[in-house]
Amino acid sequence: xxxxxxxxxxxxxxxxxxxxxxxxxxxxxxxxxxxxxxxxxxxxxxxxxxxxxxxxxxxxxxxxxxxxxxxxxxxxxxxxxxxxxxxxxxxxxxxxxxxxxxxxxxxxxxxxxxxxxxxxxxxxxxxxxxxxxxxxxxxxxxxxxxxxxxxxxxxxxxxxxxxxxxxxxxxxxxxxxxxxxxxxxxxxxxxxxxxxxxxxxxxxxxxxxxxxxxxxxxxxxxxxxxxxxxxxxxxxxxxxxxxxxxxxxxxxxxxxxxxxxxxxxxxxxxxxxxxxxxxxxxxxxxx
Amino acid sequence: xxxxxxxxxxxxxxxxxxxxxxxxxxxxxxxxxxxxxxxxxxxxxxxxxxxxxxxxxxxxxxxxxxxxxxxxxxxxxxxxxxxxxxxxxxxxxxxxxxxxxxxxxxxxxxxxxxxxxxxxxxxxxxxxxxxxxxxxxxxxxxxxxxxxxxxxxxxxxxxxxxxxxxxxxxxxxxxxxxxxxxxxxxxxxxxxxxxxxxxxxxxxxxxxxxxxxxxxxxxxxxxxxxxxxxxxxxxxxxxxxxxxxxx
Numbered sequence: 001x002x003x004x005x006x007x008x009x010x011x012x013x014x015x016x017x018x019x020x021x022x023x024x025x026x027x028x029x030x031x032x033x034x035x036x037x038x039x040x041x042x043x044x045x046x047x048x049x050x051x052x053x054x055x056x057x058x059x060x061x062x063x064x065x066x067x068x069x070x071x072x073x074x075x076x077x078x079x080x081x082x083x084x085x086x087x088x089x090x091x092x093x094x095x096x097x098x099x100x101x102x103x104x105x106x107x108x109x110x111x112x113x114x115x116x117x118x119x120x121x122x123x124x125x126x127x128x129x130x131x132x133x134x135x136x137x138x139x140x141x142x143x144x145x146x147x148x149x150x151x152x153x154x155x156x157x158x159x160x161x162x163x164x165x166x167x168x169x170x171x172x173x174x175x176x177x178x179x180x181x182x183x184x185x186x187x188x189x190x191x192x193x194x195x196x197x198x199x200x201x202x203x204x205x206x207x208x209x210x211x212x213x214x215x216x217x218x219x220x221x222x223x224x225x226x227x228x229x230x231x232x233x234x235x236x237x238x239x240x241x242x243x244x245x246x247x248x249x250x251x252x253x254x255x256x257x258x259x260x261x262x263x264x265x266x267x268x269x270x271x272x273x274x275x276x277x278x279x280x281x282x283x284x285x286x287x
Numbered sequence: 288x289x290x291x292x293x294x295x296x297x298x299x300x301x302x303x304x305x306x307x308x309x310x311x312x313x314x315x316x317x318x319x320x321x322x323x324x325x326x327x328x329x330x331x332x333x334x335x336x337x338x339x340x341x342x343x344x345x346x347x348x349x350x351x352x353x354x355x356x357x358x359x360x361x362x363x364x365x366x367x368x369x370x371x372x373x374x375x376x377x378x379x380x381x382x383x384x385x386x387x388x389x390x391x392x393x394x395x396x397x398x399x400x401x402x403x404x405x406x407x408x409x410x411x412x413x414x415x416x417x418x419x420x421x422x423x424x425x426x427x428x429x430x431x432x433x434x435x436x437x438x439x440x441x442x443x444x445x446x447x448x449x450x451x452x453x454x455x456x457x458x459x460x461x462x463x464x465x466x467x468x469x470x471x472x473x474x475x476x477x478x479x480x481x482x483x484x485x486x487x488x489x490x491x492x493x494x495x496x497x498x499x500x501x502x503x504x505x506x507x508x509x510x511x512x513x514x515x516x517x518x519x520x521x522x523x524x525x526x527x528x529x530x531x532x533x534x
Contacts (some may be wrong), residue, residue, distance in 0.1 A: 037375065154388050154396065161375050161385070164366050168338045169389035169441075170359040216376050216421035 004238050014241065016135050017127045017194075021237050021251070023142045024187075024194045024203065025229030030149055031187045032208030032229075033222050034180060037160045041205050042092055043080070046099035047181065048188040048200035050076035052106025055122060055192070059113060066137055066189050073185030076102050077178065125196030125248035127237060134193050141190040145183050149222075156180070157218055194233065195248035203229060206255040213259075213266040228258050290352060291316040291445060291476035292337070297346035299329070299336050305499070306332040310346070312495055312504035314478075316444075319471040321491035321507075322480045325523050328498040330480045331367075334447055337478070338364055350445060358445075360389045363438035365448040368430060373423035379433050380418040383408055386440025408436040412462055428459025435463055439470075446470060446477045452486075464490055487511070 008014050035044045051069035058068030076098050084094040110119045121129065149156065155176055159166045163173045184204075191200045211224035236251030264272045293313040299306045307329040314320055324330050335341045337348060339355035350358040363386070383405040384397050391397060397405075409415045412432035417425060422433065431451055438446055446467070452460050467477050471492070481487060487494060487507070494510040496502040498519040503510045510516075 037372075151394055154391070155393070157377075158385050158388055161377060161382070162366065162371060164340065164370060165364055165385070167340055168359065168362065168364040170356070212376065216378060217381070218376050221376050 001238070004241060007241065013128060013130070016130045016132065017237060017241075017247075018234065020130045020135050020138050021127055021194050021233035021247075022230050023138045024191050025207070025231075025233035026226045027142050027145045027187050028191060028200075028203040029207045029211070029226035029229035030222055031145060031180075031183055032204040032206075033211065033218070033225050034149075034156055034160055035184065035204050036208045036212060037218075038180075041201070042095050043077070043181075044184060044204045045201040046080065046095045047073050047077060047184050048191075048197050048204075049099045049106075050102035051185060051188050051192075052103055052122065052197060053109055054106075056106050056109035056113060060109070064133075064137070065192075066141075066186075069189045069192075070182065070185050072102060072106075073188065074178070074182055077181035077185070081177075121196070122192060123196050123198050124246050125192065125194050125199065127194040127247040128241065130193050138190040138193070141186045145187060148179070148183060152176075152179075153219075195251055196246075199248040199252045202252040202255060203232075206252070206259050207232065210255070210259040210262045213262045213269045216268075228255065232258060289316050290314070290349070291318070292351075292478075293347075293349045294337070295347040295349075297333075297336060297348065298344040299332055299341065300344055307336075307497065308500050310497065310501045312501060314476060314493060314495075314504075316351075316476050317471060317474045318492045319467055319477045319490070320479070320493045320495060321487050322478055322495045322497070323482065323484065323487055323519075324497040324502070325520055326482070328519070330482075330497065331449060333495075333497060334449055334478070334480055338362065338447060361444045363441040363443035363446045365431075365434045365438050365446070365451055367449045368427060368434075368454060371422075371430075371434075373430070375422065377422055378419050379414065379422055379425070380405055380409060382422055382433060383436045383440050386437040389441060405436075405440055408439040409433070411439055411466060412436045426456065426459075427454040428456040431455050432459055432462060435466060439466070444475055446475060448477070448479045450480055450482065452481070452483065484516075 008018060032044070035041060051073045054068035054070070054072030055065045058065040079098045080091070080094045083089055083098065084091040107119075155166070155171060159171060159173050159176045167173050187204070188197070188200050191203055195203050207228035208221070208225045210228045211221045214224055215221050232251050232255035236254045237247060239245060239250040239254075240247035262270065264270050267273060291314050294310055297310040298308050310333065322330050322333060332341070336343050337355070339359065348355050350362065380402070384401060386408070387397050387401040387404065391401070406415060406418065409418055412435050414429060414432050414436060417429065422430060425433065435451070451463055455463070467479070470477050479491070481490070488511060491507055493505060494507055495504045496510050496515065496519050502519045503515045
């Protein structure tokens, strides 16, 4: 551990990796809360995969991969909505069809580019290779995401909790849905470097689900979720650095460990406390 | 007396399948109105159309003389209980506070004034002792009272409630109907989608009876007549004919 801290002081690439992981932990934690409360976990997975063709096209024409990724991510989100609203195909089926299509297209485009190392990093993340430009991109995305959630907190809360009421008083739930999809795509792009496409969904869902087991207030859930995201990122980075493991995998496993602890020991919703409460009640009745 | 709601030649369909056709009625302010009809009669569809939640094929809806989209903030809506995710991380008082959102508008946050108002609304439905509970910890009747409190917090002129008495205990039902009657006495107009005919008589001033089309609208006495009710419920009661009872 001390080696790790010393190394952070020493190596600039590690400082960048650490800062980027912390930012990704925060924004994934925040957006993840709304994703799981709206029952859109699968959508998170879909959008994260759907950015792949955008990333490939951006490399081909030599622009920042952010723009291509957001474009194909949002297009896929719109496509999913279009198919499920205009046919008898159910929402999850529509998600399954469109995101795999986008992902398959992405694989072919990247193969055409003949750069398999890039594909590996995009799929599984390599936080230790974060470039300064990536770090700044993550920071800008982070500010946009946090500012949007702060400014539209009320609207996000009411459309997640009771969309019919939101619609009845004149909010466009559709617009808010697509705005959230855009934020989700941006968060995915920011997470590409740290955890990679395949595991982004874990960073969105696992910290938020952990927080969900710990509190009954949305704003506390958002803070706890970010905290879980940051802790997982930092500890995961430590293991990635020390044992030369893929950063995405180590970060996700730490998050899963934290979730497991909450699952069993959460004061209100944990399995163990529930079990103890039932035991106590039964033995009290037996007396 | 001024018009609260006027519906003119309303047609609504789902992908071309008629849900309600040619519905006409007007309701004056200060009435407690029951929207009744058999299952599948289009009660909820009518409510959704009135709230501007679904597109209408033809016709005209005026709320206080204005279009639906112009008066959205004057209308409060209480959804059916099973439309809500009761595991949502929100406390009772915070869910009532949502009622102040429409008037706050974008970017403004509820402050002390709004929070005190939310608490007052909770008191009106006798739920102030539960203010800091998570909403899923309440009984069905208590949940319904909390959502009524949220509607009160909206300070609206019109109230729409979708089946508020389903799965609700007797004392909650009493509290809810009393609050609705108080609203009516203050000059507000309250619409309740309701399917329990036994209570309709004592609860409402006016009834809108529909079965795909408008059967009758007016004072309870004029709607609650055998020949009128039979028209709406004839399919439901066909079994009575078979056993020899003539409806």
